[in-house]
Amino acid sequence: MNIALIAHDNKKILMENLCIAYRHILIKHNIFATGTTGQLVEETANLTINKYLAGHLGGEQQLGSQIANNDIDLVIFLRDPVTSKNYEPDIHSVLRLCDIHNIPLASNLATAEALLLALDRGDLDWRNVIRQ
DSSP, X not given: XXXXXXXXXXXXXXXXXXXXXXXXXXXXXXXXXXXXXXHHHHHHHOOOXXXXXXXXXXXXXXXXXXXXXXXXXXXXXEOOSSSOOTTHHHHHHHHHHHHHTTOOEEOSHHHHHHHHHHHHHTTTTHHHHHHO
């Protein structure tokens, strides 16, 4: 499966820790991430990451394009819901595209862990049937 990772600045360490803890699951899949998040995860979790541009420099649009083309199967987007971002419309477009294309989306640690464990159990295989 193709898994996308995005993390706001205040959530990057949390994303690194998540990827270290679930490396045994993530290593079996193709991982995509926005620039800085991808670099950090690649270094700390020792995973191969296909990196987009930094989110605010167009990485979120690159991800959105892949979602729209059905090239992403799962998104983990650890968001900072407290701090307002000046590129908020780009963030909402990724969320909207996940809803339109029925892409499982985790926006917090608990949901990310649940999706990764479901993926490991094979519970997300239904997506291939629905897409076709």
